[in-house]
Amino acid sequence: MQTRKLGNSGLEVSALGFGCMGLNFSYGHSISPDESVKLLHRAVESGITFFDTAEVYGPYTNEEIVGAALKPFRDKVVIATKFGFNIQDGKMAGTNSTPEQIRKAVLGSLKRLGTDYIDLLYQHRVDPNVPIEEVAGTVKELIKEGKVKYFGLSEAGSETIRRAHAVQPVSALQSEYSLWFRRPEREIIPLLEELNIGLVPYSPLGKGFLTGAFDEKTELAANDFRQNSPRFAAEVRAQNLSFVNLLKDFAAQKKATPAQIALAWLLAQKPWITPIPGTTKIHRLEENIGSVSVNLSAAEISEITAEADKLEVAGGRYTEAIEKTTGL
Numbered sequence: 001m002q003t004r005k006l007g008n009s010g011l012e013v014s015a016l017g018f019g020c021m022g023l024n025f026s027y028g029h030s031i032s033p034d035e036s037v038k039l040l041h042r043a044v045e046s047g048i049t050f051f052d053t054a055e056v057y058g059p060y061t062n063e064e065i066v067g068a069a070l071k072p073f074r075d076k077v078v079i080a081t082k083f084g085f086n087i088q089d090g091k092m093a094g095t096n097s098t099p100e101q102i103r104k105a106v107l108g109s110l111k112r113l114g115t116d117y118i119d120l121l122y123q124h125r126v127d128p129n130v131p132i133e134e135v136a137g138t139v140k141e142l143i144k145e146g147k148v149k150y151f152g153l154s155e156a157g158s159e160t161i162r163r164a165h166a167v168q169p170v171s172a173l174q175s176e177y178s179l180w181f182r183r184p185e186r187e188i189i190p191l192l193e194e195l196n197i198g199l200v201p202y203s204p205l206g207k208g209f210l211t212g213a214f215d216e217k218t219e220l221a222a223n224d225f226r227q228n229s230p231r232f233a234a235e236v237r238a239q240n241l242s243f244v245n246l247l248k249d250f251a252a253q254k255k256a257t258p259a260q261i262a263l264a265w266l267l268a269q270k271p272w273i274t275p276i277p278g279t280t281k282i283h284r285l286e287e288n289i290g291s292v293s294v295n296l297s298a299a300e301i302s303e304i305t306a307e308a309d310k311l312e313v314a315g316g317r318y319t320e321a322i323e324k325t326t327g328l
Contacts, residue, residue, distance in 0.1 A: 001047025002292060004274050006198025007171030011120065011150045013078050015267060015292050017050030018043050018285075019202055019278030020066050025057040026225040027208075031280045033065050040069040042282055044077065046289050052174070052200070052276045053113075054082035054124060055105055056092050060112060067113035074115060080174075080200075081109045082154060084124035097127035099138040106147055122152035122174055125326070132160050136167035143168070152200075155326040158187045161197070170197050174276075177201035179262055179308050180210055180231075180243055181317055189270070197272075204266050204275035207232075211259040211284075212244050228322060231315030239314040246307050256294050259284075261304070263291035268301050 002015040018040070024030040031039070040051070053066045063081060070077050083105035086093040109118060121142070123135055142148040150171040153161060164170055173192060177184045178201060192199055205211055207226055216237045226232045231240055247258035254261065259277075266275050277288045296304070316323060 001049075001289070003049075004198070004272060006120075006200070006272060006274065007150065007169060008196045009150060009169055009171050011078070011171045011198070013050035013274055014048045015274060016048060016263070016289060017052060017200065017274050017276035018048050019276040020051055020053045020062055021057045022278040022280055023062060023065055025062055027221075027280075029221065029280070033068070035280075036065045037069040039280065039282060039285065040066070043285060044070070044073050046285070048289070049076060050078045050080070050274060050276070052080045052202070054122075055109055055112075056082070056085050056087060056124065059087045059090060059092070060108070063109055063112035067115065071114055078119040079113060079115070080120035080122060080152065080172075081113065081118055082122040082124035083109075084122075084127060084154075095125050095127040095129070097123055097130045097135045099134065102135065102138045103142070106142060110147065117146060118148045120150045120152050120172060121148045122154045122172075123156070124154050126153075126156050126160055132156075132164045133167050136164040136170075140168040158191045161188075161191060161195070165195050165197070170195070172198040172200050174200040174202055176203045176317065177266065177273075177275075178204050178206050178210065179247070179265055179304070180206035180240075180313060182308075192272075193270070199270065199273045201266055201273065201275045204277050205259055205262055206243075209240065210244060210247060210262045212248060212257075214244075215241070228319050229315070229317055230319065231313055231317060233315055236314035239312070242311045243308065243313070246304070246311065250300070250304060254294060254296075256290070257287055259287055260291040260294050261296075263288060264294035264296050265301060265304055267292065268296050 003012050004015050005012050023036045053062050084097050086096045139151045151168050152172040154174040247261045250261045251258050
């Protein structure tokens, strides 16, 4: 597995990471802790060194699963987790990035992960009630104390990124980015290049849509968080499948899968982009890893991009209320 550097502070990770959220959270189904351990071990054995979790995934239980699974490889892997929400009665209850809450979250994450340091600590969502300078300053203190190694932001806007970076260098921004959601190309990616900050795209496969696993008749479980994504609505799927058909055409030419082309396209955008697709299936894990070996020429990348430019996504990625919590 190739590696990539995020930021200029020395954070080096596998070209492809692993998003752990779906192991037991959000997608309407989960796998057992034993199955999760088996899957994460296979990921490590396959060369993945970068694993993403958060205290709100569960809440809390995802970190416990990840910590237990990666304990034998702790010195060989990079674990990213996140703070930034109140958690009440087992649910997220608004943003909270006060210094006291950040420290409380970090101590909890360290315990659940079974480690004495967090490699990459993200602010999960920007808190409009706490100046970002205060947030960055608190993480800077945690880095000096050895509890955290690197600082990251998630779904932050350009002004927030710049202000935070001036206090404590930001190594990585985690934001949604895929052939299906390209808004970061407008302002965020140029800014990251200017400041030498890495990009960690979550949902690089469009929350599974770009794999080709969906059609107009696919039904989502009642507790599947994609129920809150207008672009998954049955009435717009036919239009959105145009993106999948584009990927299928290129996949046939390259003897690959649509998912592999989607990931290879992302990897080709910048050498400091590391996607974190998630899965609960070993064969999907192996498929994703295969994307690193798919070589797209500059002409092919341009052609995919140009063809995607002709298509229009139907529906927002989130409901309007959820979208307002992001900075993009």
